[in-house]
Amino acid sequence: MVVLTANERQALERLEERKRAVPRGATLQRENDRAGEMYILRSGMMMSSVLLVDGSRQILRFHFAGDMIAVSSLAYREATETISALTDCVVCPFERSGFAAVIAEHPRLAALIMVCNQIERAALTDRLAVLGRTSAKARVAAILIDLRNRMRVLDPGIGRSFVLGLTQEEIGDATGLTAVHVNRMLRQLEDEGMISREAGRVTFTDERALEQAANFVDRYAGLDLGWLPAGR
């Protein structure tokens, strides 16, 4: 979509010099801990979440390879969210000073990062509307579609069928539902012929109906990067 210059590529590679493995289930950053490094997620799947005082958890966002995570360190002294690994992951940690150097020398990269911020913002506001205004069934359908689509970006081999990699409890924490009710909604989607399930694998058997149930809008269709400054 955008072809980077050699200098730009090199600058990004410098951010990814160091590598750290994060095993499945481990926590990369804990809410309210002193904020430190930011990371590029190199491989695997992570999630960020917050804990409320009553002990309930809200999953805010799932992260996939290529995502820049823990970016709230740019603004806050303490981490605003917990980030943990849903699968074995590899991350590339970097310092804010290195980040500052990149955006100072490469305005177009700065612009591209802002574009990513806006894409994530749109994803968050979409989720806000889903949580605020749609039924349990729609929320579960929406998370299934969203996860499938995001996985497919990285692995175009994924079609109607994919491995979810989440427990029903986690789906509930992402959708604002209880695990029990998530189970009933999955069963209902299955009974109505929209999906089928076997051993953690989900298959979309009627994608159109599922999208309709979920109120789905494809945000990735309408990107427009014509305004970017020249690369250096």
Add this chain to the structure above:
Amino acid sequence: MVVLTANERQALERLEERKRAVPRGATLQRENDRAGEMYILRSGMMMSSVLLVDGSRQILRFHFAGDMIAVSSLAYREATETISALTDCVVCPFERSGFAAVIAEHPRLAALIMVCNQIERAALTDRLAVLGRTSAKARVAAILIDLRNRMRVLDPGIGRSFVLGLTQEEIGDATGLTAVHVNRMLRQLEDEGMISREAGRVTFTDERALEQAANFVDRYAGLDLGWLPAGR
């Protein structure tokens, strides 16, 4: 908090050269319309919202003077949200090309804009947790506290008492509740001695209890801008 250089100030002022009045109730940008300009909100209060297929509305965010709005134009060809004026407003429209010039020439401004993005992201994720995991009473309490705090940033004269400027329907659309239930929750907060109301004016009569009911966390307390590059 950060002292801008003369050049930086000048660059920002160039973005604010043009002015446009937006009367109360008017729409600045409609969802799915071709995305165009971005804006700095100079005065007044606006909101952004989305409409779902069933006709229900979710208010995503309230905007106050100084906010940069319609920024999703950076990434998308069509507007992702509707922006409308809750009071008479003045906005300063500017083009993406002008924006690109600013971040190309002023890396520290680019960095500051990213900081603002992260602050807004934290606000959105806080709201996500509120919608997903808290009761109606907590949601209403949370929106009251949030609006008071944001108004107080611009008008330090505001203390425990302020003019809300929203209908109960709008509070409902922001919190994911019906107007009817918002009314009951406001009454309950009043009956429990946390707030009092008279003619659109809300007074916090027990702020501690209200914050507790709302699960309030003060995000503005922990900002950290030590990493910014030098100004030009």
Add this chain to the structure above:
DNA sequence: CGAGATTTTGAGAGCCTTCAAAGGCGGTGG
């Protein structure tokens, strides 16, 4: 193979919605 985690199912309760209608308030035109 055993233990713990996860999924599944049932029953009952509660929070919030829906539907309906009355009351209050500001604004506008005569």
Add this chain to the structure above:
DNA sequence: CCACCGCCTTTGAAGGCTCTCAAAATCTCG
């Protein structure tokens, strides 16, 4: 200046969606 109108607020009653609690079944992993 007043009457009327529309929007907003308030209140009641009933219903439904989702939660809580509980327990059994299934799965995963060491």
